[in-house]
Amino acid sequence: MKRSVLNEDMTEFINRLESEISVAEISGTDTDKLAGFTKELYSGEFNAAHYSDINRIKEVWEWKYGANPASQGINNFGWMALHRGIPVGQFRIIPTAIKIGKKYIPGTCGTDLAVLKKYRNIGISNFLVKKVKEKIREKFGLHLICGMNPSSYIILKESGFTDMGIIPRLVRILDLRAILICYGIPGFLSSFAQGILDLFRKIASFGSKAGKDGINVEEVEGFDEDFQKFWDSVSEYYGCIAKRDVNTLTWRYKNQPLWPYTVLRVRKNGEMRGFTVLREGRIKDGRLKNRPMGIISDILVYPKDGKSARALLNETIKFFSDPHKNMLLIKCDILNKRVEDLLRKSGFIRIKSPNGFVLDTGKLLSDEDKRLAAARDAWLITSGDSDLDFY
Numbered sequence: 143m144k145r146s147v148l149n150e151d152m153t154e155f156i157n158r159l160e161s162e163i164s165v166a167e168i169s170g171t172d173t174d175k176l177a178g179f180t181k182e183l184y185s186g187e188f189n190a191a192h193y194s195d196i197n198r199i200k201e202v203w204e205w206k207y208g209a210n211p212a213s214q215g216i217n218n219f220g221w222m223a224l225h226r227g228i229p230v231g232q233f234r235i236i237p238t239a240i241k242i243g244k245k246y247i248p249g250t251c252g253t254d255l256a257v258l259k260k261y262r263n264i265g266i267s268n269f270l271v272k273k274v275k276e277k278i279r280e281k282f283g284l285h286l287i288c289g290m291n292p293s294s295y296i297i298l299k300e301s302g303f304t305d306m307g308i309i310p311r312l313v314r315i316l317d318l319r320a321i322l323i324c325y326g327i328p329g330f331l332s333s334f335a336q337g338i339l340d341l342f343r344k345i346a347s348f349g350s351k352a353g354k355d356g357i358n359v360e361e362v363e364g365f366d367e368d369f370q371k372f373w374d375s376v377s378e379y380y381g382c383i384a385k386r387d388v389n390t391l392t393w394r395y396k397n398q399p400l401w402p403y404t405v406l407r408v409r410k411n412g413e414m415r416g417f418t419v420l421r422e423g424r425i426k427d428g429r430l431k432n433r434p435m436g437i438i439s440d441i442l443v444y445p446k447d448g449k450s451a452r453a454l455l456n457e458t459i460k461f462f463s464d465p466h467k468n469m470l471l472i473k474c475d476i477l478n479k480r481v482e483d484l485l486r487k488s489g490f491i492r493i494k495s496p497n498g499f500v501l502d503t504g505k506l507l508s509d510e511d512k513r514l515a516a517a518r519d520a521w522l523i524t525s526g527d528s529d530l531d532f533y
Contacts, residue, residue: 159265159266163223163266163270164223166222168219168221168234177200178196183232183258186259187256202399205393205399206219207236207237210393211389212237212390213237219236219237220232220233220234221273231261231266231270233252233270233271233274236251236529238251240284242511243511244378247507249384250285252287255290267297271298272302275302275502281504283504284502284507286501286528288497288498289475289529289530303500304501306499306521308497308498309497309498309530310495311473312473312486313472314459314490315470315491316462318332319332319336321430321470321471322335322336324433343489355449357453359453359457361406363405366388367388369391369417371414372414372417373386373387380520380521382522384527394526404420404421405417405419405420406420406454410450415443415444415450415454416441416451417443417454418458419439419441420436420438420439422434422435422436422437422467422469423473425471434469436467436473437473438472438473439526440526441476442522452484455485455488474490474525476523476524477499477524478522
């Protein structure tokens with residue numbers, strides 16, 4: 143069985159595995175057993191810590207699936223690959239309502255695609271993805287996957303997913319001095335560079351503070367009716383966007399077991415004009431590994447209301463600039479050219495992103511909707527829209 147899918151065409155590959163591998167819905171009430179298998183799948187991986195506690199795994203599942211407003215009427219949230227009846231891999235989904243044009247489409251975000259180590263590199267991931275894709279097409283209009291590792295990215299594209307390119311990553315440097323010192327730059331030169339940057343930003347921000355033109359930014363504890371009215375209005379400005387009504391936002395950012403999130407809201411003359419969802423995290427790799435950073439998990443604004451967006455982003459930067467937080471930078475993964483431009487005007491710069499974006503369309507989508515979904519520029523995607531923000 144030790145043979146790469148790259149050495150044969152897809153038809154031969156499927157026929158070969160059909161006799162050895164089966165794919166079954168993940169079902170049953172033995173969540174301890176399922177959680178134990180998931181823990182085994184991720185043992186030794188970069189995100190193993192997030193799957194080390196079986197009770198924690200079950201808690202996240204209950205929130206991700208049971209409490210999810212988009213889960214209504216859905217009984218299956220994943221599939222398992224079985225080799226002669228023994229579980230060897232899994233592929234799960236998170237139900238997600240997606241607005242395409244003026245219509246809501248039942249969709250999913252792919253998550254937890256993993257195969258046991260001793261069964262890797264023999265085509266099981268490809269087989270599992272292809273089989274799951276066929277099943278999802280029957281029930282859902284869209285299947286999105288964001289932020290794959292390089293090998294998963296290749297597998298998904300080989301399996302027929304549409305490659306939508308990279309989700310851009312933007313950062314705003316907060317402590318240039320500390321960053322430069324980590325890279326071996328002498329302290330006096332690092333301090334000088336920080337001083338120049340601070341002076342430049344002070345000049346650039348002149349006259350852009352909240353409070354001008356009736357604009358005010360506030361931290362809020364929850365999502366009220368203003369968020370619902372805002373969503374109903376602002377969603378018209380985006381061609382393809384995951385649902386962000388009050389119920390979804392409350393489930394995603396308040397009634398969840400992942401992180402403590404902070405929500406900032408901007409108003410203009412009393413009318414809500416946008417929000418950001420923020421959390422604290424740590425840099426995952428490189429010379430800055432494990433150093434603290436701020437993360438913009440979600441952002442939604444009127445694309446043409448630059449003044450309100452700028453005021454919101456200024457307060458977002460101020461929130462993370464608290465000296466007690468010791469943040470080196472702010473990170474924002476965002477796919478939308480207009481919102482990206484607003485971030486750039488607030489001092490964010492684009493860096494290399496590891497996050498790919500692929501999708502597949504199902505039978506519930508019309509040809510017109512499929513064309514819109516395939517247009518990269520039509521989308522707004524943030525890390526909060528998928529499991530990018532879970533780790």
